[in-house]
Amino acid sequence: MAMLKTDQSHQTTDFLAKVLRIGVLTAASVIIAGGVAYLAKHGGEQTHYQHFAAPQGESNQIRTLFSEIEHGHSRSLIQLGLLLLIATPVARVVFSVLLFLRAGDRLYAVIAAIVLAVLTLSLAHA
């Protein structure tokens, strides 16, 4: 009960801080790796960011991401890094639910679970 009851214990806050830091560092490393590969392969091409093109069919889908990376798609590797970044705050919420539960703080476990539910619903369709 004591853990999150009065003020957050150092153990709890240090843990959440660690989750955030590891997430950002991992994501940034993957994005750098993908970026280097992307520039090596496509650096000389013209940019196309001036005109928006809505994604077509199977492209941009998360389930095909890993097979694309295996086939050497550097853009997909960057996308994996971006996804890891998006997943970082979500992971923080998951751990918050668990930490509140462990501290016996049911009200805040439910509150954190509601936040997690909205996040999951929004990301499930991506």
Added chain:
Amino acid sequence: MNIAEFTVVVAGVSAVAGWLGALTGLGGGVVVTPVLVLLLGVDMRYAIGATLISVIATSSGAAAAYVREGFTNIRIGMLLEIATVTGGVTGAALTARMSTGSLSVIFGIALLISAWLAARPKQPQAIDTAGDPLAARLRLAGSFPGERGVQRYMVRRVPAGFGLMFGAGMISGLLGIGSGAFKVLAMDRVMHIPFKVSTATSNFMIGVTAAASAGIYWRRGFIEPGLSMPVVLGVLAGSLLGARMLPGTPVRVLRLVFAIVVGALALEMIYGGFTGRI
């Protein structure tokens, strides 16, 4: 410009924006989008998509530091996140249905307000030690390391703060920014939460709020990997450097200069939106 040259320019601009954003407390995201759109001709949707991801990176990085220092009130953060994530999803859904012109005008207006909020001198507020019954029931009171030892504080007007947070989340999802200035306003001014706690807790919420919008942005194709890569890495590197320099830097002049730059970019966004150039 080919992709390699463009990447270098965008990374550089993003690093400067992240650095200034961290030093002034305004965040880097608010400058990156207008620079991408106005100076580099990037489509508004790609610009806000890339910026949204960079917001997740910087806020998570900064939140890690703040959480350890003991300013973040995790309970207040979690409770208000219900409002900001639902607002974020709503805003992102609206973005997909709006013209780039109207988005640009709204962006400009939000930017003007943020700049004004950041440039305005801080009015020190007495720490609230009374609070109200709902805040007490939700156990929102907390403490932080003050100048004379541990400082306790109470919280007021939770429903009003909650409502404003929905709005802040919506602005974040609509424009791909952190909308930290609006979150701090709701906590500091309305809920009587001490400024440092408001800032830290706002930062704590920004990443989660942005993640809620990211799913919709992703599905709509707003998150272009080739563009997001230099934006995210640039803003992240710049803001880490800025945060490290913060203790020794005289920020008052810098803050004013930055506010003027942001104000000019804001007017340009509004003008561009109205004339149909964006």
